[in-house]
Amino acid sequence: MKFRRSTARACGVIAALLATINASDLIAASTVPAQFQGGWVAGNATCASPLRVQVGPSSLTLINASDKQPLGDIEMAGPGYFPPGYRGVMAVLITEFSANQPLTMTFNVGEKKGVAQVEFAPVMPGNPTAQLKAYNANISKLNLAKRFPLNKAALKKCA
Secondary structure, three states: OOOHHHHHHHHHHHHHHOOOOHHHHHHHHHOOOHHOOOOEOOOOOOOOOOOOEOOOHHHHHEOOOOEEEEEOOOOOHHHHHOOOOOOOEEEEEEEOOOOOEEEEEEEOHHHHOOOEEEEEEOOOOOOOOHHHHHHHHHHHHHHHHHHHHOEOOOOOEEO
16 A cells, blocks of 8 residues: 555656646757757857858758758757756757768857857777767768868857
């Protein structure tokens, strides 16, 4: 009988806790919010710069003059990406979410609205398992840091 009472109490506490959580807080979004869509260039560049990141509702394209690299399978990270209790203004976009995730873009970096940053996935050292070999081959083939020198640079949005 004790087990049933304590289980019922625990279920009641869990149900009350879940009732306070928004369903939208638990789910990552696959559409980029409108305020993050558009062209982004290095903070010290003009908006006419040929080196840019173009963010659309469901994709991101790196551009360096005529060299372009589109990346899809976009997910906006949910609140679990940040420490518990985080209530700031940063948001994170992850590319090729169900694959190797070669680029992560953070918006409102350092809690500064209008500042973004891209971070390219590195080639990983370690035992050459089949999965690690495939990952490293893809990241090496993309060669994003060399083709698009924006890794960890402060970016600004252009109108």
